[in-house]
Amino acid sequence: MIPSATPRAPDPSSAAASSEPTSKDFEDFIYLISHDVRNSVRALIELPQWIAEDLTEAGVKIDGSVAESIELMNKHTGRLDRMLVDLLTFSRVGRMQNVEEVQIDAALSEVLEEIHIPQGFTVLRALDCDVLKIGERDIMTLLTALISNAVKHHDRTIGKIVVACYRDRHEVVLTVRDNGPGIPAGYHERVLGAMTTLRPRDEVEGSGMGLAITRKIALLYEGSVSIKEISEGRGTTIEVRLPA
Structure with a gap:
C-alpha cells in the first residue's frame, strides 16, 4: 500500500540537490516545533486563569476591559493550541503504526x-x-x-x-x-x-x-x-x- 523506497547509490551530480531540505525534513521540523511550542502554549492557556484567581483573591472585581482582555487571551491561546494539535496530527500521518x-x-x-x-x-x-x-x-x-x-x-x-x-x-x-x-x-x-x-x-x-x-x-x-x-x-x- 505505502510505496517503499529502493536503496541506490548516490549520484555525485545531485549532491547539491540532496543537501536541500526534503519533505520529510520539513515534516520532522513541524513535528518537533509543534510539540515543543505546545508545551509553552499550555502554560499560556493557564495564565489567564491564574490572573483571574489572583484578582478574585485580592478582592478585585473582574469586569469591563479586564474581563474582556482575559476572555480574549483565552480565545486566542485556545485557537493557537488547536492549530498546534492539528499540525502535530498532520505531521504524524504515516508515522509509527502498523x-x-x-x-x-x-x-x-x-x-x-x-x-x-x-x-x-x-x-x-x-x-x-x-x-x-x-x-x-x-x-x-x-x-x-x-x-x-x-x-x-x-x-x-x-x-x-x-x-x-x-x-x-x-x-x-x-x-x-x-x-x-x-x-x-x-x-x-x-x-x-x-x-x-x-x-x-x-x-x-x-x-x-x-x-x-x-x-x-x-x-x-x-x-x-x-x-x-x-x-x-x-x-x-x-x-x-x-x-x-
Missing part, C-alpha cells in the same frame, strides 16, 4: 465515542465494504477529520452526516456526506489546502487543516480525495478513494 486490515465499522464506532457530536446531529452508516488496509491510526485520523469537518462547518443546530463505504473495482471508496451549506464549486481545490477556511475564524473555530490532513492520508496510500457536488438540495460529499 498497516493492516482495519474493520471500518469498528474504527468508526471508536471515533464517534471520542469526538463530540452535537445533540441535534445524527451520524448514519452505509458501509457496504467492511475492511480497508491502512495504518491503524491513519484510519482514525481520517474519519475524525471528515466527520469533525462536517459538524464544524454546518450552519444549523440539526444536521445529518452519512458515512458510506463501498468497493469500486480495485478501489475502496469512503464518503462522508452532510446536509450543511455546501462548498461552492470554485473553492473545492482551495479548501483541500492547509490552513484554509472559507469563513472567518471568529465565526467558525478551526485551524483549516481537516481536509489537508484528509488529502495527505489519501495520497500516502496512493489514493485521492475530491469534493462532489450535490445536484439537488444542500450539503457536501467528501470522497476518498484508496486502493483495495
Whole structure:
C-alpha cells in the first residue's frame, strides 16, 4: 500500500540537490516545533486563569476591559493550541503504526465515542465494504477529520452526516456526506489546502487543516480525495478513494 523506497547509490551530480531540505525534513521540523511550542502554549492557556484567581483573591472585581482582555487571551491561546494539535496530527500521518486490515465499522464506532457530536446531529452508516488496509491510526485520523469537518462547518443546530463505504473495482471508496451549506464549486481545490477556511475564524473555530490532513492520508496510500457536488438540495460529499 505505502510505496517503499529502493536503496541506490548516490549520484555525485545531485549532491547539491540532496543537501536541500526534503519533505520529510520539513515534516520532522513541524513535528518537533509543534510539540515543543505546545508545551509553552499550555502554560499560556493557564495564565489567564491564574490572573483571574489572583484578582478574585485580592478582592478585585473582574469586569469591563479586564474581563474582556482575559476572555480574549483565552480565545486566542485556545485557537493557537488547536492549530498546534492539528499540525502535530498532520505531521504524524504515516508515522509509527502498523498497516493492516482495519474493520471500518469498528474504527468508526471508536471515533464517534471520542469526538463530540452535537445533540441535534445524527451520524448514519452505509458501509457496504467492511475492511480497508491502512495504518491503524491513519484510519482514525481520517474519519475524525471528515466527520469533525462536517459538524464544524454546518450552519444549523440539526444536521445529518452519512458515512458510506463501498468497493469500486480495485478501489475502496469512503464518503462522508452532510446536509450543511455546501462548498461552492470554485473553492473545492482551495479548501483541500492547509490552513484554509472559507469563513472567518471568529465565526467558525478551526485551524483549516481537516481536509489537508484528509488529502495527505489519501495520497500516502496512493489514493485521492475530491469534493462532489450535490445536484439537488444542500450539503457536501467528501470522497476518498484508496486502493483495495
